[in-house]
Amino acid sequence: MKGKKREFSEYIRLARALELILSEIKLSSKEKVTFEEANGRVLAEDVEARANVPPFDRAAMDGFAVQAEDTFGAGESDPKELEVVGSVEIGDSSEMRIESGEAAEISTGAPMPSNADSVVKVEDTYSGEESRIMVISPVSPGKNVSSKGEDVKLGEKLFEAGHRVDPSDVGILASSQNLDVEIRRRPEVGILATGSELRKPGTELEPGEITEINTYTLDSAIRNSGGSPERLGIVPDDADRIEEALGLSSKYDLLLVTGGTSVGKKDIIPDVIAERGNLIFHGIAMRPGGPVGFGMVDGTPVFSLPGFPAATLIAFEMAVKPALLEMQGTSLESYHLEVRAELDRKINSNLGRLDIIRTKLSREDERYVAEPIRLTGSSILTTISRADGLIVVPENKEGFKRGDEVPVKILEGL
Amino acid sequence: MKGKKREFSEYIRLARALELILSEIKLSSKEKVTFEEANGRVLAEDVEARANVPPFDRAAMDGFAVQAEDTFGAGESDPKELEVVGSVEIGDSSEMRIESGEAAEISTGAPMPSNADSVVKVEDTYSGEESRIMVISPVSPGKNVSSKGEDVKLGEKLFEAGHRVDPSDVGILASSQNLDVEIRRRPEVGILATGSELRKPGTELEPGEITEINTYTLDSAIRNSGGSPERLGIVPDDADRIEEALGLSSKYDLLLVTGGTSVGKKDIIPDVIAERGNLIFHGIAMRPGGPVGFGMVDGTPVFSLPGFPAATLIAFEMAVKPALLEMQGTSLESYHLEVRAELDRKINSNLGRLDIIRTKLSREDERYVAEPIRLTGSSILTTISRADGLIVVPENKEGFKRGDEVPVKILEGL
Known part of the structure; x- marks a missing residue:
């Protein structure tokens, strides 16, 4: 030597x-897991919906299921009178049907009676005589109805291979009848x-x-x-x-x-x-x-x-x-988050080499400030523990000036 | 009703x-786990170092351990000659000692011989006669030495209660002899x-x-x-x-x-x-x-x-x-990351109510663009799955204009 x-x-x-x-x-290789076990895992195959979500038309508001046409022209001074022929609750297997001139009391989430196309909000009505209500504001067809397949349509592609499953995805898998999925x-x-x-x-x-x-x-x-x-x-x-x-x-x-x-x-x-x-x-x-x-x-x-x-x-x-x-089957981009931060001191770097600067990040009002950690010895593990992110100085840069806005890769996993 | x-x-x-x-x-309540099991967990107590890291002075470069004084004034035209009295490798339990006029060959990470205070890089030397080297550049005391306790000092507070342990912390716990830690x-x-x-x-x-x-x-x-x-x-x-x-x-x-x-x-x-x-x-x-x-x-x-x-x-x-x-024992701030993004369309909001807008985020050159998701029905789970973040419109705001820069909370766990 x-x-x-x-x-x-x-x-x-x-x-x-x-x-x-x-x-x-x-x-x-691929592995089959239940939708519950899929949280945090990466899908190995595209996933399609095997059911409509919601599975039926349902009320999106508390009120009265009606035929929209019956409410056209309704107003404070010209209320439209409808006969209440029943009520539908959440969970009812609606066999109910309404005709023109009729309404059904309905709760948010309850299935729409057949032949009804919209829901008048309860606050746009008042009680009339006997089992009648007076509608004081018109609705258009589809109004206040959450229609079958509105969230997810049967056969629709929900996720692509490579997608990492999160808690909301777990719910989408379950409700779309994807009880098992192939993951990596x-x-x-x-x-x-x-x-x-x-x-x-x-x-x-x-x-x-x-x-x-x-x-x-x-x-x-x-x-x-x-x-x-x-x-x-x-x-x-x-x-x-x-x-x-x-x-x-x-x-x-x-x-x-x-x-x-x-x-x-x-x-x-x-x-x-x-x-x-x-x-x-x-x-x-x-x-x-x-x-x-x-x-x-x-x-x-x-x-x-x-x-x-x-x-x-x-x-x-x-x-x-x-x-x-x-x-x-996934990529770094889906993991790495970058923020822009203002450098609180100068960074020097060598041309031809990537310099990776460990840095602390703090919030000052509306912006991030990057405070590079001075000791960068490769034996010094505490510099990584104290760092919130990494500033990568490209090979063709000799560094950055104080006050420069630089991208900081957030260190999530280290 | x-x-x-x-x-x-x-x-x-x-x-x-x-x-x-x-x-x-x-x-x-508290629970005791090994340092290995602590990854991702939250510390229930402050942690102090029970050992110095590194545990001894060691070379930070390949070269020769010397007494700095012997190199003062060294230059290309006035090399200082030193007698190489031995060599120290990584893992050696150095019993070696040098005196003035002597040097020991040393590898990066090897323990410093006693009485040596610095390391001359190998490229700042050339071979002399017999077992001698010629030093062509001076060093100051401590130069190219990673001293005992440089990373972590015995007794130093390493982490506060409430700190979430990450992989580098796992290493710090192990090397500082914190083999068990109290977590929540x-x-x-x-x-x-x-x-x-x-x-x-x-x-x-x-x-x-x-x-x-x-x-x-x-x-x-x-x-x-x-x-x-x-x-x-x-x-x-x-x-x-x-x-x-x-x-x-x-x-x-x-x-x-x-x-x-x-x-x-x-x-x-x-x-x-x-x-x-x-x-x-x-x-x-x-x-x-x-x-x-x-x-x-x-x-x-x-x-x-x-x-x-x-x-x-x-x-x-x-x-x-x-x-x-x-x-x-930890707080939301330590989990929530926010980025500033430019709104690609107007958002309306009601005064007196917090409006939480699910949004996609994309990178365009140097900045983030927030694209609020239009369908915000509370039954629509796919809107959360598709969202990268949340824009929170405060109670005293009627919304934001297109082009406004707004804070977006990154959705990591949903």
Whole structure:
């Protein structure tokens, strides 16, 4: 090493890295779940309505079901008189029918009597003689009626494959008689830590040892992105032991290996990937999180991630999460929210490299203010914990000025 | 009913309703979980670091550990010569010590030899004779060293009670030796549907019957807000049966009852709450979702929610979710994200009432555009499914003009 600098053979741009990654990614298999279990999951197929919602014409107001024509010309000084021939409640299986000159008392949500086409609101009527009412305001056909299929029409396409189901969608699935739906299985992700200095959390540390936390932070981040993680423990910095561990890759949809991707002496993971399978790239021109390797081993995509905790999580966010979402048939855009914020200080950045700046966000009156976090060491996990979002400075920018309005990606899952 | 209009005795403003609700809400009890299980949960106590992170001074660059003083004045034309007395790798329990005039080869992350105070980057050196290196650029003390406790200091307060744990926090807990943490138990929420017309999803509907979906949409929404829901099924519109069901309330931290809060004939839930316990308010001046009742039964807060699915979910978002979060010791602000968006059409609103407008959001270049969804019937669940956010028009506004910039609350959990 003395006097010579080892460098990554080739740093590639993030956009190119994502192209290479996504071209290797396969959709995870389909799985059938009930509509209740679908909350938060991604649909694997388009979904069509198997029923009309509502299933029948019903009153949208409390009042009287009528034939609109009977009310034409009604006014305070010229009320129209109608005979009330019955009443319909919610839940009634309306066998009722009205004729011209007749009305039926009706509650919001109750089925419309046949032959009635509209509802006069109760406040637009007053009681007449015996079972009669006086209508003082006209209605047009369809007025105050919620018609069959108004919310969802039988056969209508409700959702496209790739849509993530939320609570209102759960209700739409149930009411449209989609009791089971095909969703994408949660991608199974193995997580391996490498490093002879690493010890499990809770171990009393000897000098030089540190607590292994990357498999835990990644476990949580994977869950938050819809994956199903499995922590595979710690492997020492030994090529044979790492190669043995990579033999597990075919058991997973994706394998993450942390540590050993810096330019120090122990950069063995990318070498082992290259030997055991196919190393597709090593190094992304971004900071932090740049020392990322990616390849295929026994048909499974494998990421080599930096060992420093903050760098690992940023690399996960920028390079691994898109792959995880792609496996589920959805995309990053559907997850990432951006706000515009005013920078409260200058940011410097290097040309040719993506700089990822952790930032706090605050609201001042009507706008957001971004306060970049000063310490950006890749070992400093608290900088991610304290950050509300990321400012990504593109490769062709030397930074931003104080007062510039910049897009901030909201960190939801980290 | 004929000719007379029943009205809610008193509609109150949302802000007042929330005051009344939150004054009845108690924190859920504490629960001890491991740091791994804490992801997504809310801390019940402040957390302090029980260890330094990193636990020792370590190199932040590949290079040579030195005494900074020995490099002062170094330059291309005046290199300083140092004797390399050894090398330190990651994981070494450094017993090494250097003296003035000496250097130790060191890898990023390896523990600093005692008596060394800085690291000269490998690219600022070249090989000298035998085991010597020539330093061509000076360093100051502390340079390229990540010092003990730099990320987290022993005894430092890391998180306050009420903080929601994310993946980076999981790592901070583990590395700071907080292997167990006290969190707030998930509030247990019972959900009851009332309505004689309601049938379970999948039932073949007779005329006048509809599918019960509110207990399912609320179940999902409660999960997304950190609660632990239990669906209690359907009760017909019968005061005795509903009163019997309200007897379950003491088994839960919160009870939600849907249906029967409109001004039709069957507004029996608030009456039953008043009879069985204490009805605190009935009706919030907002649309949709206004017909909300709230009270206490056997010491448990009980919400009476509208029966229409969209109204139910909006009422949940505006009135129930704040209660659920308060029980967990956190607040709505920590969940709700707002963006500013330009309105693509005019919105009309009534004075004295909060109008909640479901809207789509799209990105156009650098800004968000809000496209309010036209159909706002409270039965129309698809309007929530299609919405990306909510525009809340305050009670003292008659609406917004096309082109106005308005705040849009992002709908994450619905």
